[in-house]
Amino acid sequence: MEEPVWRPDARRSENSNMARFVRFVRERTGNVDMVRYAPLWKFSVREPEQFWPLVWEFCGVRAVGEPTPVLVNGDAMPGAHWYPNVRLNFAENLLRHRSDAPAIVFRNEWGHAREFSHAQLYAQVARLVAALRQAGVSPGDRVAGYLPNLPETVIAMLATVSLGAIWSSTSPDFGAQSVVDRFGQIQPKVLFAADAYPYGGKTHAYLDRVREVSAALPTLERIVVVAYSGAPVALSDWPRAVAWDAFVGAHDAGRIEFAQMPFAHPLYILYSSGTTGVPKCIVHGAGGTLLQHLKELVLHTDLKHDDRIFYYTTCGWMMWNWLVSGLATGACIVLYDGSPLRQKGSVLWNLIDATGVSIFGASAKWLAAVEKMGVRPRESHRLSSLRTVLSTGSPLAPESYDYVYRDVKRDVLLASISGGTDIVSCFALGNPLLPVYRGELQCRGLGLKVEAYNERGQPVRGAPGELVCEAPFPAMPVGFWNDPDGVKYRAAYFQRFPGVWAHGDFIEITPRGGVIIYGRADATLNPGGVRIGTAEIYRQVEQLDEVLESVAVGQQWKGDVRIVLFVCLRDGLELDDALRERIRQLIRTNTTARHVPARIEQVTDIPRTISGKITEIAVRDMIHGRPVGNIDALANPDALGEFAALRETLEAG
Numbered sequence: 001m002e003e004p005v006w007r008p009d010a011r012r013s014e015n016s017n018m019a020r021f022v023r024f025v026r027e028r029t030g031n032v033d034m035v036r037y038a039p040l041w042k043f044s045v046r047e048p049e050q051f052w053p054l055v056w057e058f059c060g061v062r063a064v065g066e067p068t069p070v071l072v073n074g075d076a077m078p079g080a081h082w083y084p085n086v087r088l089n090f091a092e093n094l095l096r097h098r099s100d101a102p103a104i105v106f107r108n109e110w111g112h113a114r115e116f117s118h119a120q121l122y123a124q125v126a127r128l129v130a131a132l133r134q135a136g137v138s139p140g141d142r143v144a145g146y147l148p149n150l151p152e153t154v155i156a157m158l159a160t161v162s163l164g165a166i167w168s169s170t171s172p173d174f175g176a177q178s179v180v181d182r183f184g185q186i187q188p189k190v191l192f193a194a195d196a197y198p199y200g201g202k203t204h205a206y207l208d209r210v211r212e213v214s215a216a217l218p219t220l221e222r223i224v225v226v227a228y229s230g231a232p233v234a235l236s237d238w239p240r241a242v243a244w245d246a247f248v249g250a251h252d253a254g255r256i257e258f259a260q261m262p263f264a265h266p267l268y269i270l271y272s273s274g275t276t277g278v279p280k281c282i283v284h285g286a287g288g289t290l291l292q293h294l295k296e297l298v299l300h301t302d303l304k305h306d307d308r309i310f311y312y313t314t315c316g317w318m319m320w321n322w323l324v325s326g327l328a329t330g331a332c333i334v335l336y337d338g339s340p341l342r343q344k345g346s347v348l349w350n351l352i353d354a355t356g357v358s359i360f361g362a363s364a365k366w367l368a369a370v371e372k373m374g375v376r377p378r379e380s381h382r383l384s385s386l387r388t389v390l391s392t393g394s395p396l397a398p399e400s401y402d403y404v405y406r407d408v409k410r411d412v413l414l415a416s417i418s419g420g421t422d423i424v425s426c427f428a429l430g431n432p433l434l435p436v437y438r439g440e441l442q443c444r445g446l447g448l449k450v451e452a453y454n455e456r457g458q459p460v461r462g463a464p465g466e467l468v469c470e471a472p473f474p475a476m477p478v479g480f481w482n483d484p485d486g487v488k489y490r491a492a493y494f495q496r497f498p499g500v501w502a503h504g505d506f507i508e509i510t511p512r513g514g515v516i517i518y519g520r521a522d523a524t525l526n527p528g529g530v531r532i533g534t535a536e537i538y539r540q541v542e543q544l545d546e547v548l549e550s551v552a553v554g555q556q557w558k559g560d561v562r563i564v565l566f567v568c569l570r571d572g573l574e575l576d577d578a579l580r581e582r583i584r585q586l587i588r589t590n591t592t593a594r595h596v597p598a599r600i601e602q603v604t605d606i607p608r609t610i611s612g613k614i615t616e617i618a619v620r621d622m623i624h625g626r627p628v629g630n631i632d633a634l635a636n637p638d639a640l641g642e643f644a645a646l647r648e649t650l651e652a653g
């Protein structure tokens with residue numbers, strides 16, 4: 001039997017929030033069998049109307065009104081409603097700890113270091129609430145952030161939401177057109193931006209882009225600019241613009257009157273990657289997001305008030321929203337603005353030691369990249385505060401589990417977590433009660449009736465299928481913006497299997513209840529009619545020292561589909577037949593003959609979305625000579641040229 005790569009010791013699991021919650025549910029329900037995670041998960045999906053109120057109480061949600069009924073129209077998917085008689089304010093829940101303990105620790109590539117206690121954070125938010133109120137912001141208005149990963153970004157979100165207005169953010173690496181594609185759809189009243197940001201050893205000034213964006217957004221009444229770089233910022237010729245300090249300056253930090261809004265009141269607007277057209281505006285509700293994030297942070301991530309939690313993210317990725325919710329537990333969130341590969345790949349490991357991070361998160365790609373760079377923090381860093389490593393963004397290869405336990409730290413819970421923008425949270429995550437198996441996410445999230453469906457829409461176990469969720473959950477979006485009849489919303493998630501949420505991931509639920517992610521369902525390869533997840537191939541190829549990254553797509557070929565693999569190699573290397581053969585051999589030995597690519601080609605770059613995900617669909621379109629859905633959604637559209645140039649060669653044989 002396969003051995004786990006890590007097990008929690010008895011003290012750690014006994015003291016975890018999840019263990020306390022198991023005991024709490026056992027006492028409340030009188031169910032004596034409730035001693036482990038498996039019966040708890042079953043209870044959570046069978047009895048949602050009992051389960052969610054227990055999460056609510058255990059996590060201390062602040063709200064007014066009647067918490068019953070919990071669920072109305074509970075069989076409808078979509079169409080179920082949660083807590084129709086409750087009113088709450090999301091920001092009030094995040095700002096409920098007013099102590100002198102640290103709430104935000106901030107560092108950046110320029111060497112800036114700032115810290116805010118929970119009390120100071122509350123005061124900063126209070127002043128901005130007053131300024132926004134005076135600027136006319138009221139419930140339901142949209143406030144947008146085109147901002148680096150700053151304390152001000154968190155403060156602006158909290159102030160917006162305190163007023164019952166809706167927050168939406170993108171990071172400054174987005175081009176003006178991409179920002180207009182997003183914010184142009186939601187008609188914001190206020191835009192927050194900064195003058196510049198540090199990345200990769202350079203200062204990137206972007207006020208010109210902010211001007212371009214604001215010129216295209218006629219609904220904007222105010223543009224509030226953070227003078228982040230320290231250089232003078234001239235705004236006098238820009239009538240709607242004001243410096244952050246001037247905007248906030250005249251207001252005192254009083255008590256915040258948090259607008260009490262319905263449970264489903266819009267909180268955030270997030271955007272789909274937009275690779276197939278204009279990005280969809282996904283609207284997340286305040287109550288559902290709060291409850292789901294608390295469940296994930298408190299129970300699955302075991303976040304406690306004395307923790308320091310870090311995720312490498314920008315405010316354009318949902319992991320930023322997820323991280324910020326950590327404030328509700330009284331914990332400290334650690335923010336870093338800059339490239340994660342600075343200091344020879346050690347910058348984030350240095351940050352852990354410098355700031356005492358206990359829960360550390362980054363993308364699976366970053367873990368693979370620092371491993372390739374030869375970084376071995378176990379030899380160079382103390383990492384004494386570190387007890388959990390989180391990974392997401394793409395499937396975490398089994399070899400990355402080896403890296404973490406061998407080269408980072410032996411005694412950490414390595415939790416690969418997966419969900420995404422559509423639910424601003426996760427379907428599968430970590431669990432302090434369970435062992436970690438190489439290549440496997442530990443469990444399905446509580447309250448989420450996740451299954452893997454075969455093509456006939458039947459649940460399968462121990463075999464690949466599509467990730468679905470069979471029952472309503474509070475963190476389902478409340479809808480899409482500008483989609484009053486819900487047509488786009490239903491088409492996005494409920495077309496494939498009526499009445500069931502289809503997430504678009506290709507996964508396997510293992511017999512012991514773990515989850516393996518094979519990649520996106522729309523990128524699966526179908527040679528000879530057999531579905532193969534792209535992650536199965538990347539995992540093999542990227543083990544080779546020569547290969548930095550790869551992308552695999554299916555090419556229509558003689559009435560079937562054949563696999564074509566593109567590899568980016570280390571600087572100066574050229575793909576030759578010997579390396580091709582080693583790649584094929586590795587794939588053949590560790591997977592099946594069907595996984596072996598028919599063609600392997602070298603490229604220098606792989607197209608990725610602005611949030612850093614490689615896009616197989618754009619590559620597939622290029623090699624078939626089809627137009628790529630939305631080039632503005634790509635961070636590096638120039639990368640497409642190489643694939644177009646290879647089209648003829650690929651068509652020839």
Ligand SMILES: CC(=O)CC(=O)O
Pocket residue numbers: 318319392393394417418419420421425426
């Ligand atoms: C939690 C996630 O699934 C994050 C992502 O991949 O976008």
